[in-house]
Amino acid sequence: MAGVVMKDVVKRYGGVQVIHGIDLEIENGEFCVFVGPSGCGKSTLLRMIAGLEETTEGSMSIGDRDVTRMDPAERGVAMVFQTYALYPHMTVRDNMGFGLKMNGHPKAEIAQKVAEATRILKLEEYLDRKPAALSGGQRQRVSIGRAIVRGPEVFLFDEPLSNLDAELRVEMRVEIARLHKEIGATMVYVTHDQVEAMTLADKIVVLRKGRIEQVGAPLDLYRDPDNRFVAGFIGSPAMNFLDGTTSGGKVVLDGLDGSYALSVTPPEDGRDITLGIRPEHIEIDPQGKGFTVEMTEALGGVSYVHLLSDTGAKIIVEERGDDRSREGAQVGVKIPPERAMLFDANTEQRLR
Amino acid sequence: MAGVVMKDVVKRYGGVQVIHGIDLEIENGEFCVFVGPSGCGKSTLLRMIAGLEETTEGSMSIGDRDVTRMDPAERGVAMVFQTYALYPHMTVRDNMGFGLKMNGHPKAEIAQKVAEATRILKLEEYLDRKPAALSGGQRQRVSIGRAIVRGPEVFLFDEPLSNLDAELRVEMRVEIARLHKEIGATMVYVTHDQVEAMTLADKIVVLRKGRIEQVGAPLDLYRDPDNRFVAGFIGSPAMNFLDGTTSGGKVVLDGLDGSYALSVTPPEDGRDITLGIRPEHIEIDPQGKGFTVEMTEALGGVSYVHLLSDTGAKIIVEERGDDRSREGAQVGVKIPPERAMLFDANTEQRLR
Amino acid sequence: MFPTPIAKQSRSRQLTYQTLLPVALILWLLPLIAVALFSIKPGSDFAAGNYWGWPSSFEGLTNYGKVFFESNMPRYLMNSVFITLPTVLGAIALSSMAGFALGIYKFKGNLLIFFMFIAGNFVPFQILMVPVRDLTISLGMYDSIQGLVLFHVAFQTGFCTLFMRNFIRALPFPLIEAARVEGVAEWRIFFFVVLPLMKPALAALAVLVFTFIWNDYFWAVVLTQGPSAQPVTAGITEFNSQFRAAYHLMSAGSIVAAFPPVAMFFLMQKHFIAGLTLGAVK
Amino acid sequence: DESQLSGELKITSDMSNPAPRAVMESLAAGFGELHPDVDIELTIVDREAWKTQIRNALGANPPDVVNWYAANRMGPYVSAGLFEDISDMYANGDLPGLESVKGALTIDGKQYGVPYTYYQWGMYYREDIFKELGLTEPETFEQELANCEKIVASGRACYAIGTKFLWTAGGWFDYLNMRTNGFDFHMELARGEVPWTDPRVRETFANWRKIIDMGGYVADHQSYSWQEALNFMIEGDAVAYLMGNFAVAAMREGGLDDSQIDFYQFPKIADVPQGEDAPTDTFHIPSGAKNKENARAFLQYVTSADVQTKINAGDALGQLPINSESSVDKDEFLEQGFEMLNTSAKGGVAQFFDRDFSAEMASVGMEGLQEFMVVPDNLDDILERLEETRQRIYE
Amino acid sequence: MAATTPPPARSWYKRNEIALTPWLFLLPAMLFFAVYVIIPIGQSVAISFYQWDGLGEKTFVGTANYERLLGIGDQKMDRKFEISFWNNLKWLVLYLLAVPAGLFIALFLNQTVRGIRIYKSLFFFPFVISQVVVGLVFSWFYLPREGLLNAMLAIFGAGPVNILSDPSTATYGIIAAGLWPQTAYCMILYLTGLNAVDPEQIEAARLDGAKGRKMLWYIILPQLKPATFIAFVVTIIGALRSFDLISVMTNGGPFGSTRVLSFYMFEEALSEFGFRMGYGSAIAVILFLIMLGFIAYFLYAMWREEREAR
Numbered sequence A, B: 001m002a003g004v005v006m007k008d009v010v011k012r013y014g015g016v017q018v019i020h021g022i023d024l025e026i027e028n029g030e031f032c033v034f035v036g037p038s039g040c041g042k043s044t045l046l047r048m049i050a051g052l053e054e055t056t057e058g059s060m061s062i063g064d065r066d067v068t069r070m071d072p073a074e075r076g077v078a079m080v081f082q083t084y085a086l087y088p089h090m091t092v093r094d095n096m097g098f099g100l101k102m103n104g105h106p107k108a109e110i111a112q113k114v115a116e117a118t119r120i121l122k123l124e125e126y127l128d129r130k131p132a133a134l135s136g137g138q139r140q141r142v143s144i145g146r147a148i149v150r151g152p153e154v155f156l157f158d159e160p161l162s163n164l165d166a167e168l169r170v171e172m173r174v175e176i177a178r179l180h181k182e183i184g185a186t187m188v189y190v191t192h193d194q195v196e197a198m199t200l201a202d203k204i205v206v207l208r209k210g211r212i213e214q215v216g217a218p219l220d221l222y223r224d225p226d227n228r229f230v231a232g233f234i235g236s237p238a239m240n241f242l243d244g245t246t247s248g249g250k251v252v253l254d255g256l257d258g259s260y261a262l263s264v265t266p267p268e269d270g271r272d273i274t275l276g277i278r279p280e281h282i283e284i285d286p287q288g289k290g291f292t293v294e295m296t297e298a299l300g301g302v303s304y305v306h307l308l309s310d311t312g313a314k315i316i317v318e319e320r321g322d323d324r325s326r327e328g329a330q331v332g333v334k335i336p337p338e339r340a341m342l343f344d345a346n347t348e349q350r351l352r
Numbered sequence C: 001m002f003p004t005p006i007a008k009q010s011r012s013r014q015l016t017y018q019t020l021l022p023v024a025l026i027l028w029l030l031p032l033i034a035v036a037l038f039s040i041k042p043g044s045d046f047a048a049g050n051y052w053g054w055p056s057s058f059e060g061l062t063n064y065g066k067v068f069f070e071s072n073m074p075r076y077l078m079n080s081v082f083i084t085l086p087t088v089l090g091a092i093a094l095s096s097m098a099g100f101a102l103g104i105y106k107f108k109g110n111l112l113i114f115f116m117f118i119a120g121n122f123v124p125f126q127i128l129m130v131p132v133r134d135l136t137i138s139l140g141m142y143d144s145i146q147g148l149v150l151f152h153v154a155f156q157t158g159f160c161t162l163f164m165r166n167f168i169r170a171l172p173f174p175l176i177e178a179a180r181v182e183g184v185a186e187w188r189i190f191f192f193v194v195l196p197l198m199k200p201a202l203a204a205l206a207v208l209v210f211t212f213i214w215n216d217y218f219w220a221v222v223l224t225q226g227p228s229a230q231p232v233t234a235g236i237t238e239f240n241s242q243f244r245a246a247y248h249l250m251s252a253g254s255i256v257a258a259f260p261p262v263a264m265f266f267l268m269q270k271h272f273i274a275g276l277t278l279g280a281v282k
Numbered sequence D: 001d002e003s004q005l006s007g008e009l010k011i012t013s014d015m016s017n018p019a020p021r022a023v024m025e026s027l028a029a030g031f032g033e034l035h036p037d038v039d040i041e042l043t044i045v046d047r048e049a050w051k052t053q054i055r056n057a058l059g060a061n062p063p064d065v066v067n068w069y070a071a072n073r074m075g076p077y078v079s080a081g082l083f084e085d086i087s088d089m090y091a092n093g094d095l096p097g098l099e100s101v102k103g104a105l106t107i108d109g110k111q112y113g114v115p116y117t118y119y120q121w122g123m124y125y126r127e128d129i130f131k132e133l134g135l136t137e138p139e140t141f142e143q144e145l146a147n148c149e150k151i152v153a154s155g156r157a158c159y160a161i162g163t164k165f166l167w168t169a170g171g172w173f174d175y176l177n178m179r180t181n182g183f184d185f186h187m188e189l190a191r192g193e194v195p196w197t198d199p200r201v202r203e204t205f206a207n208w209r210k211i212i213d214m215g216g217y218v219a220d221h222q223s224y225s226w227q228e229a230l231n232f233m234i235e236g237d238a239v240a241y242l243m244g245n246f247a248v249a250a251m252r253e254g255g256l257d258d259s260q261i262d263f264y265q266f267p268k269i270a271d272v273p274q275g276e277d278a279p280t281d282t283f284h285i286p287s288g289a290k291n292k293e294n295a296r297a298f299l300q301y302v303t304s305a306d307v308q309t310k311i312n313a314g315d316a317l318g319q320l321p322i323n324s325e326s327s328v329d330k331d332e333f334l335e336q337g338f339e340m341l342n343t344s345a346k347g348g349v350a351q352f353f354d355r356d357f358s359a360e361m362a363s364v365g366m367e368g369l370q371e372f373m374v375v376p377d378n379l380d381d382i383l384e385r386l387e388e389t390r391q392r393i394y395e
Numbered sequence E: 001m002a003a004t005t006p007p008p009a010r011s012w013y014k015r016n017e018i019a020l021t022p023w024l025f026l027l028p029a030m031l032f033f034a035v036y037v038i039i040p041i042g043q044s045v046a047i048s049f050y051q052w053d054g055l056g057e058k059t060f061v062g063t064a065n066y067e068r069l070l071g072i073g074d075q076k077m078d079r080k081f082e083i084s085f086w087n088n089l090k091w092l093v094l095y096l097l098a099v100p101a102g103l104f105i106a107l108f109l110n111q112t113v114r115g116i117r118i119y120k121s122l123f124f125f126p127f128v129i130s131q132v133v134v135g136l137v138f139s140w141f142y143l144p145r146e147g148l149l150n151a152m153l154a155i156f157g158a159g160p161v162n163i164l165s166d167p168s169t170a171t172y173g174i175i176a177a178g179l180w181p182q183t184a185y186c187m188i189l190y191l192t193g194l195n196a197v198d199p200e201q202i203e204a205a206r207l208d209g210a211k212g213r214k215m216l217w218y219i220i221l222p223q224l225k226p227a228t229f230i231a232f233v234v235t236i237i238g239a240l241r242s243f244d245l246i247s248v249m250t251n252g253g254p255f256g257s258t259r260v261l262s263f264y265m266f267e268e269a270l271s272e273f274g275f276r277m278g279y280g281s282a283i284a285v286i287l288f289l290i291m292l293g294f295i296a297y298f299l300y301a302m303w304r305e306e307r308e309a310r
């Protein structure tokens, strides 16, 4: 078992640089999730770990070995693809054993390792089927099984669940969590699903345009983002952002009357800032005013209320309980200062 | 503008009956959503309204006109398809104007109507592009535009958002809601997405195996389901169900100690019942016991705690706020009797 | 489906369609039906001017017997088989390898080489005639089956490579990557991952190339002569001069010559059509 | 000596019509009996196809003996060195009886093959129909035309002809030209010494046109080979056929008996020395042959007097023997032809259009002749084209 | 996991495996293709500047062959070439009728009644038969006295016609014979194309009120564009390559009126009175240049597609 260490890793396609010098350490046995908007380089980075893309600059090591220039096969990694990439002409058993067979492992050993993986993933029934005769979830499990059989030091997953429907996705998510607990290997996981990232990760790496924005445990990122991008990216519905300026140690928000004293001291007067507040932290004051309820989305236990301020700002507020706002109503809001976060409007960095 | 009335509508494919006599009234201007598990007949029913599938028995009218045997083009309906079904070889403008052109409307009129729809959907920039050069959301908007242009009495949507990614889905959902408000036409909408159904519908029709299970406003269905199927189907995560029996006017649940006095009087003693309780209505008692925290899924503002009772029952509890349960902890639960619902274990009907 | 399924149209239209179908078919195949009919007529019918009437007697056995026992037809048929089968094997072997290289790997000149194969495949083959004939002669393979096979293999490789490469390109690339991550050598990837997946393409292509080669006439005329190496397409002209104006025998001969690809087509219809759609070029 | 021959002998023959085919097979068999140790491999190819294939056959891995034609037609192969020089055989006296004909096989004083048959051309006609219509064999062109008029009036065509492969039209031109302008002029034209636009050539065509205009030829002759056109004669839809004597065998095979067919010399037109077409068919040894000894023996065999007599007999090829010591079969056609060639071909004997004219000229020329027969109005255009070709080739 | 392990030494091949493999796999095919296709094209071009009878020495004549063909200088354009060229044009234009005809039959057969599969394959039949046999069959079909065509015309009181013997109709007769298998080919292309038409679009169009011909024109045909493109390509190539039919049906006649470039080229180079290799090659080169236009267009279309694909 081994962790992954990247030092100033860069990837260029021809003249286009897509990974801009990434330093990252993934501990041995850790579950690390890469998130970020589409095209930010998640897959590229993962494939660089796998050796499927060459590392243009920088170094990469797995365990104690420098693998920067190694072939994929020698790195001791296994990869689970979004589309499963099962060999359609082989049975489940052969799919799982193929890599070992090609590398000349004895039959008995292969059989034993396949049996072990089969047990872990509860695939016994399907061993003699071809992939086409399996459901999406089963296929995904086989593709994980194929990875397990090789006993890699690092598992790599590229959006492994995105081809499954919602229900199966939940189920497989739980399965992967269990797997990680059971075999304890290092896992690197790419997703753009909030829920997967939050629930699976020991450590989330937020990427943006080939750079790391923040690294941390899920709830740390949720509660204590370093910048506006991470704050907005983590959490659903997204954090509300309101523009404002500082004035006399307080924050004056455009479109909201009143100024807010916050738990941090805004730096100097007249500075442009952005205030961020999560929907579940805002309270609606039915007696207040300044906002019109534009729309409510009642999901049952929770409603999302879309508010439009008289000055044109939009915010979303989460409501629970039995009483909900009605569309068209005039309301006010309460923003608890201790929940609000301040960001520099220009650098987008958190002000603490 | 007109509503849709179905009287004892039946659909058979050869010998297989897939719609079993449905009676349904959709009011003029109403937003009606069909939900149900895959294969229950949602699409079939919608396509019968469109006239794309013949109605085997029964009658169907739109407004005052009996349309049972009419051609699709004559029914005054427009449909938005899951895959958009845009004509790939036509520009956005031509796509939208195609229906009118086919029916011989003058050019000026077409141009004017296309312009109107374009404005509503903010598609001005894209009018001269072909669909291939549009993003998924834009395509979906064009396909809605195509429907608008024809000025139909009834809009039909078949899972219009299921090909979009999560973010876009939210955005387009809001768009459709706004559209309904703006043009006020009757809309019939098929989805299997909880959130869409709950947030968009004036009226939800829950289908199961070609039959209607319940019809009602979203929150009514959420709060007051008629049977176990609807209760389990509406709401996410789904309602927890616990098996039990009645005993002395109270309910004794398998795997939980203590019996519950409920707001309804269970009929007679010794009857098998199922108790339903939503995750957000259960409270965790950190001091209690009987349950082990198997897993927690922390999504930020909310966590879902998977509990395993000592007797093997599984329930999911929603937790909010800053303090969350830890995996492996021993806890107890509190089920507020007024929130619990009782179902007959055999008929699955609600007991009230 | 377009046009509207006939099942959804009126009864009278359904009836019209059902009757029109066989009529149209007979009209379409009329020349062939005529030849089939010719081939079982006695020669005397033609002398008596009974070209299109009912055969005065059925002489199928006699006529086909003559074709098989009194002419070089069997020899020509054998030649065709010996030309066609090795060509099919050779062209497919070469092109699946080339297709693999072009479809899987990114390297400089990939597209250029690919386009070269395509362009070569579309060349009017007359331009190759003189040099190829000289080459064949100087290799000492003029009027030999090997000479024809070598050329056909080379020329068909162009078309087959186009087909194979596009097919391989449509395979999910992660399959290859998965194998690479598992440490499978490249040539093993070809044999154990790609080749098995190409089975449908191989079958389709085999059928297609079979018909192309079986039906070739031009190169048979350019590179061979006489019954020692010529295939049936060329043989049929010799046969016809032997039995000039004996329409019953000429028809029987033609049918014998046409039969193998037709049989192939019926047996392998699915692959055949798949081949045309996949490759979609001749 | 002879019986010691062994090894192989590969013969490629173009004698593909039924009668010649049988002759060729008997020749091979006969030679095989003489030399039992020789392994003979006989390949018979289509006669029309052979005209294009011989090139290839001579070039690579050639057989030991091939069929071809005398005179100009063998020129290209001789000059390319593809035919074996067998002057020594003539000089040694290995080929007795061929002295008189060796001219047709001689180029630059050397001989490159042996003839094995020749045959007269002339008018073969349906004797029975002539009788029925009360016609007699014509001696002048006027009589010929007068006969034809009556035949046409009876609802028949005068002449069967199939010009699909072009050369049959060449026969008509040969005769009309030799009769109109004489043998010498014809050969001058063939050697490219006279322009095609010469008024004398036009006169030939004018005569030809008379027959065309009166509907003398069967319709659609351009769709038929000569064998296919023979049917017209067999069925009595056409009355005469200007052909080589080999046609007799085919007519007999088609069901006509000797009382139904007869022969006359192409009638006189102008008072010029008459020439006749009498093409010679030949055997050659490719210079790349592997078994030249056997091949030479074979040539000797086929030209020997007995064999010549036998293979040219009426029941075999039905043609004239080459060897001066062999005898002409007692066949009415052969005797008439032999007589005709020896006595009344005062001008000379021509090989045939496609052998006397150079290859390219012959191909363009015969195409023009066919066109003329179908669309006589194009004559000016045709002649101009031929002249252009002549100038290109000969100047 | 002890201290840092140095990467194990690897063979040169192993290190360059991914770069080398494609070339190894390409080698045999490229070799064959170069020897038999690419190099001969060059040789043909070279030969076209010589006078050569295929046997003896070549004589360099510069562009004389082309000058004679095209009538550059004081000579007239080679008449045979001219005729062949115009016939090629006729082939090109008329052969393309196979495309709409194939579409028509495909539409006719695109149903789901019982036995339709058999019908479809029988309709496809002519395509698998060798052109030689097709040519024979059609030349009998056209026979002036005995042919089925005239027998049928007689029923309607028309005819008789002699298509292959009349220089004004012979080429059309051959093209008609060629259209038969080619139409079958286009039909299959369209049938598969129709299969791939998005049913939802048809439904959308039905809702939009498009029916019958309008549906065909506005919705179906545009979606059949790939099939149409391929049908065009193969038909054009087939038209320019046409040889077998002409050779079998008329052998270029009557008096050369059915020659096309490919046939003329063969005739000049290899036929009975031919063996003008240089001249023949010059004709082939011109044919090649014509085709090159189409090839270039095809490659361009493919290249565009490649661009979009990856």
Ligand SMILES: Nc1ncnc2c1ncn2[C@@H]1O[C@H](COP(=O)(O)OP(=O)(O)OP(=O)(O)O)[C@@H](O)[C@H]1O
Residues within 6 Å of the ligand: A013, A016, A018, A036, A037, A038, A039, A040, A041, A042, A043, A044, A045, A192
């Ligand atoms: N072969 C390539 N050549 C050039 N650019 C490439 C190549 N592959 C990827 N890129 C670019 O690299 C960037 C990162 O791509 P990558 O696939 O890693 O994104 P991602 O984060 O996985 O996105 P997604 O969530 O959509 O999968 C993108 O801008 C992409 O366009």
Ligand SMILES: Nc1ncnc2c1ncn2[C@@H]1O[C@H](COP(=O)(O)OP(=O)(O)OP(=O)(O)O)[C@@H](O)[C@H]1O
Residues within 6 Å of the ligand: B013, B016, B018, B036, B037, B038, B039, B040, B041, B042, B043, B044, B045, B192
């Ligand atoms: N053409 C058909 N022939 C026979 N059965 C059909 C046909 N079309 C649909 N069905 C059946 O009708 C039932 C209802 O299908 P329908 O497509 O309406 O389901 P759905 O509710 O839309 O499901 P999904 O959520 O998967 O779209 C299914 O059981 C399906 O198998």
Ligand SMILES: [Mg+2]
Residues within 6 Å of the ligand: A042, A043, A044
């Ligand atoms: Mg990715």
Ligand SMILES: [Mg+2]
Residues within 6 Å of the ligand: B042, B043, B044
């Ligand atoms: Mg559906």
